[in-house]
Amino acid sequence: MANKPAKMRMCISCRAAKPQSEMHRLVRTPEGTAALDMTGRADGRGAYLCKAQACIERAQLQRRAERALSCSVPAEIYTQLGEMNA
Ligand SMILES: [Zn+2]
Numbered sequence: 001m002a003n004k005p006a007k008m009r010m011c012i013s014c015r016a017a018k019p020q021s022e023m024h025r026l027v028r029t030p031e032g033t034a035a036l037d038m039t040g041r042a043d044g045r046g047a048y049l050c051k052a053q054a055c056i057e058r059a060q061l062q063r064r065a066e067r068a069l070s071c072s073v074p075a076e077i078y079t080q081l082g083e084m085n086a
Contacts, residue, residue, distance in 0.1 A: 009048040012064040013055035023048040024056075024081055026065055026073070034065060034073040036080055045069055049081070056081045 006019035025037040028045045037046065047068035049059055056078055059065050065073045 011050045011055055012047045012068045013049055013059040013062075014052075016050065018050065020048070022051060024051060024084070025049075026069065026077065028069040028071045032071050034069050034071055034077055036077055051085060053082060053085050056085070 006021060008017040009020050009023050010017050011023065020040055025040050025042075026034050026047045026049065027037040027042040029035050030044070034047075035042075047065050049055055049065070060073075060075075060078045063073075065077075
């Protein structure tokens with residue numbers, strides 16, 4: 001399994017494709033809200049975001065995650081993402 005190529009995921013903010021290990025994953029929960037998927041394996045519709053602060057900020061400003069997931073994204077999500085970069 002070590003040689004398995006990494007799946008590329010597209011950032012919802014800048015649309016760059018990167019390995020999943022270099023992205024944050026958001027997932028839509030059954031409750032219809034977005035959550036951070038720390039494991040990268042949560043069930044549900046997912047959206048990927050670069051770990052770059054600029055991508056996180058742009059995604060929030062342009063409501064890209066809302067559109068990608070068709071659900072509301074609490075502001076805390078972006079706060080958490082920003083803190084993980086700190
Ligand atoms: Zn990006």
